[in-house]
Amino acid sequence: MTDIDVLSDGAPLDLRLSDDELEAHREHITSFIRDTVDAAGADGAVLGLSGGIDSTLTAFLAVEALGEDGLHGLVMPSVANAEDMMSDAEGVAEMLGIEYDVVEIQPIAEKFFDTFPEAANNRMAAGNVYVRTRGVLNYFVANHENRIVLGTGNRAEAMTGYFTKYGDQAVDCNPIGNLYKQQVRQLAAHVGVPEDLVLQTPSAEMWSGQTDESELGLTYDVLDAILALHVDGPLSMSATVRHLGVSEQQVDRVVELVKRSAHKRSMPPAPTELDL
C-alpha cells in the first residue's frame, strides 16, 4: 500500500508519495466515491465540514467525483469550535461551489446535557455528544435527500481507534481511509487545497484547546511511521526503534492503542448460537 522501502539498509522512512502515486490515489478515491454512490442508488453525498484537512480533502475529492450538486456540506459548530475553523469550513464549501448549511448544535447538545448534568461536566462524554449529534444530522439530511454519508476517517485514526464509536465513525464509507495522515496532507496539497488548510493543526474540537497530537501523546509523523513499519509492516520492535530513532515506549503506546480499540472496528458481537 505504501512506498516505504522498509528493508533497505538504514534508508530514511519515507511515506512520501510521488506525483504519479498521488495521481493514482486521486483517481482511485474519486472512482470509489462515484461507485459507492452509484451502488447505493443515491443521488449524492452529505459531508460534515470542520475546516480540518480530513473533511476538506474528502470534500475536494467528492466534488471531483460527483460534481458540485453531488455534495451537500454541513457545518455544525458547538461552543468548542474555534470561529476561524468554522469560517474555514464555510470557505471550503464556497470555494467548491457546493450547497451547505450551518447548523448550530449547541442547543441540541444542551438538551442531552440537561438529562445528566454530571455527565455534562465530563469533557469526553460531552464532546462525544457533539460528535454523535453531527452524525444524527448527517443521516437526517442523507435520508431526506437520498444521499450517502461520507466519512473522513484516515488510516491512522482507524487503526488507533481515534474516533467516536457511532459518532464520526457512523458513516457509509471512508474515502481517505487508506491514507496515513501525512499522505492526507500530501494528497490535499496535490489536489489544490490551500496551504493554510493543509497545515492546520489537527483537532477534534470536542473541547476548546484539544489537539490530536497532545491527546495521542505522539506526533502524526511518528504515529504514521510506527503504524506503517511495525503494525502494518514487517519490522520488529527493536528494528522499528533503531530505524526510526523512537523509543520502545512510543512503539508500545501505538500497539496498545491499536489493541484496545479493536471493538471499534467490528460490528457489535452477540453470543454464539446455543446448541440446545
Ligand SMILES: Nc1ncnc2c1ncn2[C@@H]1O[C@H](COP(=O)(O)OP(=O)(O)OC[C@H]2O[C@@H]([n+]3cccc(C(=O)O)c3)[C@H](O)[C@@H]2O)[C@@H](O)[C@H]1O
Ligand atoms: N473492550 C470494549 N468492548 C466493547 N465496547 C467497549 C470496549 N471498551 C469500550 N467500549 C465502549 O466504547 C465506549 C468508548 O468509546 P467512545 O464512545 O468512542 O469514546 P472514547 O474512545 O473514550 O473517546 C473518543 C476518542 O476519539 C477521539 N476522537 C473522537 C472524535 C473525533 C476525533 C477526531 O480526530 O476528530 C477524535 C476523542 O478525542 C477520544 O480520544 C465506551 O463507553 C463503551 O461503550
Ligand SMILES: Nc1ncnc2c1ncn2[C@@H]1O[C@H](COP(=O)(O)OP(=O)(O)OP(=O)(O)O)[C@@H](O)[C@H]1O
Ligand atoms: N464543527 C463541525 N462541523 C461539521 N463537521 C464536523 C465538525 N467537527 C467535526 N466534523 C466532522 O467530523 C470529522 C472528524 O473530525 P476530524 O477532526 O478527525 O477531521 P478534520 O477536522 O476534517 O481534520 P483534522 O483531523 O485535521 O482536524 C470531520 O472531518 C468532519 O466531517
Ligand SMILES: [Mg+2]
Ligand atoms: Mg478536526
